[in-house]
Amino acid sequence: MVGLFKIAVSAALLTGVVLPVLSVPASAQAKRVQIRGELVDTFCNVSEIMFASGTAHYQCAVWCAVGGIPVSVRAEDGEIYMILRIEEDDTSAANPRLVRIQAHEATVDGELIRRDGVNYILVTTVADDKGVVKLTHDEHGIVPFAQ
Amino acid sequence: MLRLATIATLACFVSIPAALAADSVGGKNEKPLELTGKVVDLLCELTKRCTPDCGGGKRQLGILQTDGKLVPVVKNADLFGGAQADLAPLCGKTVTLDGLLFENAKMPIYMVQGIKADPGTKEFTPAEAFIKGWTVRNGAQDEWFRADPLVKEQIAKNGVLGKPGLQPKPQ
Numbered sequence: 001m002v003g004l005f006k007i008a009v010s011a012a013l014l015t016g017v018v019l020p021v022l023s024v025p026a027s028a029q030a031k032r033v034q035i036r037g038e039l040v041d042t043f044c045n046v047s048e049i050m051f052a053s054g055t056a057h058y059q060c061a062v063w064c065a066v067g068g069i070p071v072s073v074r075a076e077d078g079e080i081y082m083i084l085r086i087e088e089d090d091t092s093a094a095n096p097r098l099v100r101i102q103a104h105e106a107t108v109d110g111e112l113i114r115r116d117g118v119n120y121i122l123v124t125t126v127a128d129d130k131g132v133v134k135l136t137h138d139e140h141g142i143v144p145f146a147q
Numbered sequence: 148m149l150r151l152a153t154i155a156t157l158a159c160f161v162s163i164p165a166a167l168a169a170d171s172v173g174g175k176n177e178k179p180l181e182l183t184g185k186v187v188d189l190l191c192e193l194t195k196r197c198t199p200d201c202g203g204g205k206r207q208l209g210i211l212q213t214d215g216k217l218v219p220v221v222k223n224a225d226l227f228g229g230a231q232a233d234l235a236p237l238c239g240k241t242v243t244l245d246g247l248l249f250e251n252a253k254m255p256i257y258m259v260q261g262i263k264a265d266p267g268t269k270e271f272t273p274a275e276a277f278i279k280g281w282t283v284r285n286g287a288q289d290e291w292f293r294a295d296p297l298v299k300e301q302i303a304k305n306g307v308l309g310k311p312g313l314q315p316k317p318q
Contacts (some may be wrong), residue, residue: 046254
């Protein structure tokens with residue numbers, strides 16, 4: 001059983017698939033999940049007003065996080081999860097902890113609450129932080145406003 | 148084509164004047180929408196982890212409609228600005244917002260451009276409180292997003308591409 005669980009965790013880490021984790025959630029609607037993906041600016045990603053991933057969009061992603069626009073995790077399957085809590089901190093608007101990991105690729109553990117078509121996640125741990133991974137600036141430049 | 152794309156991108160971030168109806172930002176699946184409901188703290192609404200002031204500007208906020216539907220309000224009309232400074236002072240109150248709903252299948256979100264906090268008022272107040280608050284805290288700047296201390300710290304540490312030592316090609 002433990003071996004099967006380890007295989008499932010490894011597969012999830014490799015594929016970015018959301019994995020229910022055996023734990024008691026804080027809310028009746030919540031379920032434990034583990035997601036691998038890129039931390040992204042929610043507005044640019046959802047509105048698709050510009051290219052919004054990797055090095056090309058790093059600066060804008062930081063501006064938006066500092067401005068208070070939600071930071072989300074975009075999983076490798078394309079699903080987007082809006083972060084409402086980070087580790088022990090109930091604040092999520094312009095939170096320096098989130099600003100400092102914005103645009104990084106990482107694995108987050110947390111509680112997923114889905115309501116009215118939105119995935120909300122309360123992040124309990126951030127692990128395997130690889131920093132900014134996708135080198136997109138050669139193709140897309142720096143968006144927006146260059147330097 | 149590139150010029151048009153650049154203009155469209157810049158237009159996305161231009162501050163919006165007092166609105167009669169929401170202005171397009173060129174987003175995908177955007178829809179002008181007047182949204183009426185109660186201003187709520189999303190974390191409180193979802194988990195009952197509440198504060199009396201909806202987080203005092205440090206939490207993400209939304210509108211709870213009378214039918215129970217919850218809509219996250221992720222942006223105001225300022226360049227790169229969130230909606231907390233506009234909405235947190237209205238915590239728990241019923242308001243009407245003028246703005247854009249982005250109906251992305253992965254996640255619907257709302258951008259507020261104007262606020263009517265009093266049902267007797269005809270005009271929407273522009274949703275531009277982020278810049279006003281930032282200016283009080285930091286002083287007037289042409290581009291807050293380049294002058295902000297936390298932004299400057301991150302760009303100094305990581306560069307504009309987010310990877311120390313990696314530089315963009317000269318233009």
